[in-house]
Amino acid sequence: MSEPQTSLFPQFNGYVTVSCESDMGMIIMRGSVTAKGLGAALGTSLPKERKIVEGKEMQIAWMSPDELMVLCRKEHVADLITEVEGSLSTQHALVADVSDARAIFKLKGANVREVVAKLAPVDMAPGQFGSGEMRRTRFGQIAGAFWMTGEDELNIVCFRSVAEYMYKQLCVSATQGSELDLWT
Amino acid sequence: MLIFECPYCGIQADETELSPGGEAHLKRHGPGASDEDFEGYLFMRENPKGVHFERWRHSNGCGKWFHAARCTITLEVFGTYKAQTLEPPKKIKDQIAVKRPGWSWRTFS
Structure with a gap:
């Protein structure tokens, strides 16, 4: 990085x-982003259509029916990705660090x-x-x-x-x- | 200015936020098809004065492809619907029938 x-x-x-x-970290999640467990992994409820919600030290934005974006501090990105990927392991999904x-x-x-x-x-x-x-x-x-x-x-x-x-x-x-x- | 409601994100998007995708409901004829079918798939397009069906992409928004039914004379938009369909939904057809009784487009009416 x-x-x-x-x-x-x-x-x-x-x-x-x-x-x-x-210095803002950004993570894109695509695929079955309404999957159960994702909200739990992020520690907050997921945004509804066209909304952005405030989570614990992060914001989660609805980008399209199969895309969410997480905004957080840059140093938290790696840990968050590991957690999110774990919760989506059985789903068809992509998680990517797009901060840069x-x-x-x-x-x-x-x-x-x-x-x-x-x-x-x-x-x-x-x-x-x-x-x-x-x-x-x-x-x-x-x-x-x-x-x-x-x-x-x-x-x-x-x-x-x-x-x-x-x-x-x-x-x-x-x-x-x-x-x-x-x-x- | 055309304004379509994106059926995926619900935004009233004007045409500067969209990309045109040409005629809707084309059936793809590939390898093994007859020359006539392949020519029709590649080149033959409707050029109606009135009811028309098109594909659009919400390129500067959610990025999804969708279908739109509109009138080429008045630019009136009859409705938009999702891309995962082979023909216009009944609701859209009924809406057009109210405003343009007796309309037809290719095999739809």
């Missing part, structure tokens, strides 16, 4: 701050909703999207997924190979003076 870097990109301070987190294949961006500020609304074809109006939901979509020309951890905090995950594109478009979208003030 490669050495964790402190950050891929510097923090951008627009009307919303954009920062890149690179993805990048996570954290957006903070009162107007995080509109920074996303400018880039993705998603209804970001309060009441239409909120905490606890996971949404896979596109940002500009690349695929990405996001969830909110509060009214003024939003996380985006995308492939690391396109992280620079994501960072740059988020910075443009969050540039001071480009506020729309749609929902504030």
Whole structure:
């Protein structure tokens, strides 16, 4: 495994701050991910369709009918994979550490909703999207997924190979003076 | 702008979030098939003015293939349904019949 870097990109301070987190661990699980025993192995209940749930020192997100993603601390990844693989040993399933294949961006500020609304074809109006939901979509020309951890905090995950594109478009979208003030 | 509801994740996805997959319900004719059948499988496509069935993939979302029934004149969407089927479900056919009485498409009506 490669050495964790402190950050891929510097923090951008627009009307919303954009920062890149690179110390997050990510595990993808594909196959019979609703299998009994998986929830027990993770120590939490599994998310329902399009949801993300908080577990013990981790978050579990529903990605598609046969895919879940676990977000945790990087040092916990190896142990978690062993546990999960054990609980899925009789199932047709894949468990993979994708920490180094993805990048996570954290957006903070009162107007995080509109920074996303400018880039993705998603209804970001309060009441239409909120905490606890996971949404896979596109940002500009690349695929990405996001969830909110509060009214003024939003996380985006995308492939690391396109992280620079994501960072740059988020910075443009969050540039001071480009506020729309749609929902504030 | 076309908006389909993905039958796998329930998201109202607009066409920029999807990839088109061409005509739906094609039967594959491979080795051993007659030349006519193989030609039909490879090249012969419907080009209807009205009710049409297509395959789409929720490529920027859950990544699943699904079917959609829509009208090529008005872009009205009659409904979407999962890919694991050989013909449109009765519910979709009935919905089309309400809006386009007497419709037919290939062998379906």
